[in-house]
Amino acid sequence: xxxxxxxxxxxxxxxxxxxxxxxxxxxxxxxxxxxxxxxxxxxxxxxxxxxxxxxxxxxxxxxxxxxxxxxxxxxxxxxxxxxxxxxxxxxxxxxxxxxxxxxxxxxxxxxxxxxxxxxxxxxxxxxxxxxxxxxxxxxxxxxxxxxxxxxxxxxxxxxxxxxxxxxxxxxxxxxxxxxxxxxxxxxxxxxxxxxxxxxxxxxxxxxxxxxxxxxxxxxxxxxxxxxxxxxxxxxxxxxxxxxxxxxxxxxxxxxxxxxxxxxxxxxxxxxxxxxxxxxxxxxxxxxxxxxxxxxxxxxxxxxxxxxxxxxxxxxxxxxxxxxxxxxxxxxxxxxxxxxxxxxxxxxxxxxxxxxxxxxxxxxxxxxxxxxxxxxxxxxxxxxxxxxxxxxxxxxxxxxxxxxxxxxxxxxxxxxxxxxxxxxxxxxxxxxxxxxxxxxxxxxxxxxxxxxxxxxxxxxxxxxxxxxxxxxxxxxxx
Amino acid sequence: xxxxxxxxxxxxxxxxxxxxxxxxxxxxxxxxxxxxxxxxxxxxxxxxxxxxxxxxxxxxxxxxxxxxxxxxxxxxxxxxxxxxxxxxxxxxxxxxxxxxxxxxxxxxxxxxxxxxxxxxxxxxxxxxxxxxxxxxxxxxxxxxxxxxxxxxxxxxxxxxxxxxxxxxxxxxxxxxxxxxxxxxxxxxxxxxxxxxxxxxxxxxxxxxxxxxxxxxxxxxxxxxxxxxxxxxxxxxxxxxxxxxxxxxxxxxxxxxxxxxxxxxxxxxxxxxxxxxxxxxxxxxxxxxxxxxxxxxxxxxxxxxxxxxxxxxxxxxxxxxxxxxxxxxxxxxxxxxxxxxxxxxxxxxxxxxxxxxxxxxxxxxxxxxxxxxxxxxxxxxxxxxxxxxxxxxxxxxxxxxxxxxxxxxxxxxxxxxxxxxxxxxxxxxxxxxxxxxxxxxxxxxxxxxxxxxxxxxxxxxxxxxxxxxxxxxxxxxx
Numbered sequence: 001x002x003x004x005x006x007x008x009x010x011x012x013x014x015x016x017x018x019x020x021x022x023x024x025x026x027x028x029x030x031x032x033x034x035x036x037x038x039x040x041x042x043x044x045x046x047x048x049x050x051x052x053x054x055x056x057x058x059x060x061x062x063x064x065x066x067x068x069x070x071x072x073x074x075x076x077x078x079x080x081x082x083x084x085x086x087x088x089x090x091x092x093x094x095x096x097x098x099x100x101x102x103x104x105x106x107x108x109x110x111x112x113x114x115x116x117x118x119x120x121x122x123x124x125x126x127x128x129x130x131x132x133x134x135x136x137x138x139x140x141x142x143x144x145x146x147x148x149x150x151x152x153x154x155x156x157x158x159x160x161x162x163x164x165x166x167x168x169x170x171x172x173x174x175x176x177x178x179x180x181x182x183x184x185x186x187x188x189x190x191x192x193x194x195x196x197x198x199x200x201x202x203x204x205x206x207x208x209x210x211x212x213x214x215x216x217x218x219x220x221x222x223x224x225x226x227x228x229x230x231x232x233x234x235x236x237x238x239x240x241x242x243x244x245x246x247x248x249x250x251x252x253x254x255x256x257x258x259x260x261x262x263x264x265x266x267x268x269x270x271x272x273x274x275x276x277x278x279x280x281x282x283x284x285x286x287x288x289x290x291x292x293x294x295x296x297x298x299x300x301x302x303x304x305x306x307x308x309x310x311x312x313x314x315x316x317x318x319x320x321x322x323x324x325x326x327x328x329x330x331x332x333x334x335x336x337x338x339x340x341x342x343x344x345x346x347x348x349x350x351x352x353x354x355x356x357x358x359x360x361x362x363x364x365x366x367x368x369x370x371x372x373x374x375x376x377x378x379x380x381x382x383x384x385x386x387x388x389x390x391x392x393x394x395x396x397x398x399x400x401x402x403x404x405x406x407x408x409x410x411x412x413x414x415x416x417x418x419x420x421x422x423x424x425x426x427x428x429x430x431x432x433x434x435x436x437x438x439x440x441x442x443x444x445x446x447x448x449x450x451x452x453x454x455x456x457x458x459x460x461x462x463x464x465x466x467x468x469x470x471x472x473x474x475x476x477x
Numbered sequence: 478x479x480x481x482x483x484x485x486x487x488x489x490x491x492x493x494x495x496x497x498x499x500x501x502x503x504x505x506x507x508x509x510x511x512x513x514x515x516x517x518x519x520x521x522x523x524x525x526x527x528x529x530x531x532x533x534x535x536x537x538x539x540x541x542x543x544x545x546x547x548x549x550x551x552x553x554x555x556x557x558x559x560x561x562x563x564x565x566x567x568x569x570x571x572x573x574x575x576x577x578x579x580x581x582x583x584x585x586x587x588x589x590x591x592x593x594x595x596x597x598x599x600x601x602x603x604x605x606x607x608x609x610x611x612x613x614x615x616x617x618x619x620x621x622x623x624x625x626x627x628x629x630x631x632x633x634x635x636x637x638x639x640x641x642x643x644x645x646x647x648x649x650x651x652x653x654x655x656x657x658x659x660x661x662x663x664x665x666x667x668x669x670x671x672x673x674x675x676x677x678x679x680x681x682x683x684x685x686x687x688x689x690x691x692x693x694x695x696x697x698x699x700x701x702x703x704x705x706x707x708x709x710x711x712x713x714x715x716x717x718x719x720x721x722x723x724x725x726x727x728x729x730x731x732x733x734x735x736x737x738x739x740x741x742x743x744x745x746x747x748x749x750x751x752x753x754x755x756x757x758x759x760x761x762x763x764x765x766x767x768x769x770x771x772x773x774x775x776x777x778x779x780x781x782x783x784x785x786x787x788x789x790x791x792x793x794x795x796x797x798x799x800x801x802x803x804x805x806x807x808x809x810x811x812x813x814x815x816x817x818x819x820x821x822x823x824x825x826x827x828x829x830x831x832x833x834x835x836x837x838x839x840x841x842x843x844x845x846x847x848x849x850x851x852x853x854x855x856x857x858x859x860x861x862x863x864x865x866x867x868x869x870x871x872x873x874x875x876x877x878x879x880x881x882x883x884x885x886x887x888x889x890x891x892x893x894x895x896x897x898x899x900x901x902x903x904x905x906x907x908x909x910x911x912x913x914x915x916x917x918x919x920x921x922x923x924x925x926x927x928x929x930x931x932x933x934x935x936x937x938x939x940x941x942x943x944x945x946x947x948x949x950x951x952x953x954x
Contacts, residue, residue, distance in 0.1 A: 003637065005661075005662050006631070006641075006659045007658055008629070008658070008670055009670030010671055011670075013672070016693065017672075029675075071668065124631075128633055154598045155597070157602060159606050160483060162642075163483070163602055164483075166635070179486050180485065184486070184544075193488075196487060196594075197819055198805045199494065202499075202504070202805065202808065227819065228954070311798045317798075320635070321792050342678055343705060
């Protein structure tokens with residue numbers, strides 16, 4: 001099934017409007033968001049590769065055209081245009097997996113006004129959701145302080161692609177494995193799986209259920225111990241089975257606890273396992289976990305070796321949508337791009353005009369110190385100042401005044417070309433590489449920005465020229 | 478892309494375990510949930526048709542088998558079995574669109590233990606999400622008291638299918654239209670679309686933008702009036718354009734307000750439109766709406782004719798997952814199905830054993846009075862009592878005792894066969910028919926159960942025999 005029609009009807013009606021009013025117009029659109037999800041201090045940019053693949057394959061099949069024709073809204077001339085349509089714009093984007101911040105243009109689309117408008121819903125759908133979940137996962141993984149996080153969300157995810165895209169994004173955000181077999185196949189994400197209560201219930205006794213499982217899975221054997229009574233039946237039965245299985249030198253033996261007071265049960269189970277000489281048996285915990293619960297368990301020292309996290313990671317749970325938007329930033333008039341602004345009574349809804357890039361500053365220890373949103377046309381000049389180690393005066397919205405940047409040793413432009421004339425120019429990269437970029441990005445944030453509650457605000461400045469341009473456009477409206 | 482691998486790895490590992498331990502076993506599984514989403518009084522069952530279509534087309538392609546083989550977990554013999562696999566079970570389900578209640582078996586699967594286990598993740602993924610969103614939509618639609626609700630969720634939905642499935646479920650729950658063009662094509666859902674701020678920003682002035690739009694869309698013209706200043710610029714410009722457009726006798730003229738104090742702005746805009754002799758121009762409102770905001774607007778009498786609802790409907794927002802589960806209810810032993818129970822320390826997690834159905838009782842005015850969960854094998858007997866108008870003694874969990882049902886004039890078993898030997902026997906029905914069933918179902922609930930805050934609990938009883946069976950199984954464990 002083609003997804004060219006996966007667009008809000010108004011994109012198509014506006015597109016037709018442009019077709020008749022100004023079909024040669026060109027424009028630049030930015031995708032950005034205004035606040036971090038989860039009251040956090042950063043957002044992980046994800047979804048780029050799936051977006052590029054969707055854009056490069058946008059075509060309207062005859063059945064799509066027939067359907068649109070049946071709506072009696074579209075003129076034949078426009079439908080003919082659509083049947084030959086393919087996306088031919090240029091796209092710049094931040095590299096997938098990097099932390100990004102409010103108002104930064106994370107995807108920049110330049111192309112015909114019509115095509116750039118058409119893709120709005122698709123850009124937002126894919127990037128909003130994957131960035132949301134990569135961010136959530138990175139919070140969960142951060143809270144687990146090195147213990148693996150296994151993503152188990154398929155059964156509660158929001159639809160089929162809600163599950164698949166969430167598995168992909170969770171892995172980028174730092175999850176170690178997924179239970180979703182199809183996600184494993186598509187992206188090479190390591191798979192993880194244990195057993196369900198139904199397995200245990202299927203045999204005459206819990207012990208037989210464990211024995212049967214261990215006879216088939218001698219090398220990696222994770223037993224779910226809470227079907228009946230965790231400490232009186234589950235753990236003792238697991239101990240019996242593992243004591244025998246041990247002779248086969250399995251690469252993994254673990255119990256999984258899926259209910260009750262995880263902290264107390266894990267401690268008691270750990271003692272029982274250790275006393276039985278099974279110090280090598282790991283303890284997995286699951287049961288409505290999120291970053292807050294994991295932080296509590298980790299800080300109290302619960303002897304849990306890995307966390308299975310589902311619903312509360314793959315749906316975003318306490319903040320189930322990143323509210324990214326896609327707005328006109330510039331319009332081509334007589335061969336030149338002119339900045340465009342959307343002004344709102346709510347000043348935080350006013351857009352930053354112009355064709356922009358983001359420059360990220362790093363301290364010599366690798367820590368990110370600040371981002372600067374600037375005009376693409378002034379970037380060379382700014383980069384030359386940076387290369388010469390000159391102080392840079394920039395505008396700070398929160399200070400309502402200028403700030404001078406001196407404490408940096410390196411700077412890098414974040415928006416890079418990923419698509420030219422509708423063709424993908426960004427080389428595909430393994431998901432593992434994106435995951436590593438994400439981990440590096442998060443570790444270069446200060447711990448005060450990274451923390452899950454009351455984070456510090458990472459500084460994002462705008463260049464003085466951009467700040468003046470914005471004021472002028474507001475003034476001259 | 479096939480979705481046979483859209484399953485948790487553990488379903489496949491358990492399946493292989495059963496393959497070697499007990500491949501001829503048969504079982505009955507129930508899908509049910511334990512609490513309504515949104516602290517509501519009912520849940521709308523949705524997702525059945527997509528589930529049946531997925532089940533009937535489950536096949537493992539060679540590339541799926543190759544992938545599984547590469548994991549080094551699966552034996553050749555089992556993989557050979559999988560490559561010839563198709564689902565051959567029987568499925569009973571509630572009719573799509575009906576209200577359902579905690580612990581009721583809403584989908585009942587009978588088949589080989591292996592195949593019934595395999596499909597767990599798929600059943601839960603599809604039904605959990607669509608039921609969640611149909612329920613949310615019905616709450617939003619209920620709050621709007623007859624004003625159309627337009628679903629605009631694509632850009633913030635959880636992935637591509639998160640959007641498509643949400644459009645389908647929202648329509649079932651009572652939304653009048655969607656902005657998602659592909660959802661319109663697939664299911665024939667009416668489409669709705671207006672314009673974005675980018676349209677307005679694209680022209681030298683708001684007035685020109687409106688004029689251009691009206692010149693292309695003379696018959697249905699909805700103008701977005703809040704790009705610059707709603708009351709000083711947007712509404713006056715819309716009035717000028719509509720005053721001219723009126724001569725063409727359009728079928729719809731409306732303004733859309735997407736920000737600010739919707740109540741105050743709608744009242745002021747209504748006055749301005751009326752004073753300009755444009756009483757026929759409708760007012761649409763959008764902007765982070767949900768059932769609570771709509772209830773407030775409606776009860777205060779804001780002159781809004783239709784609501785555009787996006788993020789907070791299609792993600793579930795305040796409760797983004799229905800936590801349905803899928804549990805063994807019975808196991809075939811020597812040609813007879815024997816009940817199975819999962820007992821938990823948390824009594825609300827203990828399952829209801831046996832092969833069951835739901836009988837729904839109606840008052841003579843059509844109102845639903847109670848549901849009864851009973852064993853399939855006692856159903857004929859109960860139905861005969863009902864036909865003869867005899868009082869029925871049933872067990873009430875909340876009263877911890879028996880209750881006698883007398884006040885009913887009709888009763889109907891809710892679980893009906895929808896799939897036999899892996900083939901769909903339920904006739905496909907237009908989505909509109911499911912939507913109407915949903916509307917009838919909701920209207921047959923008392924208003925105290927239907928209300929969005931602090932609803933009354935709709936009574937769901939279990940038969941005395943089932944109640945005794947459960948006690949016995951707990952006792953004899």
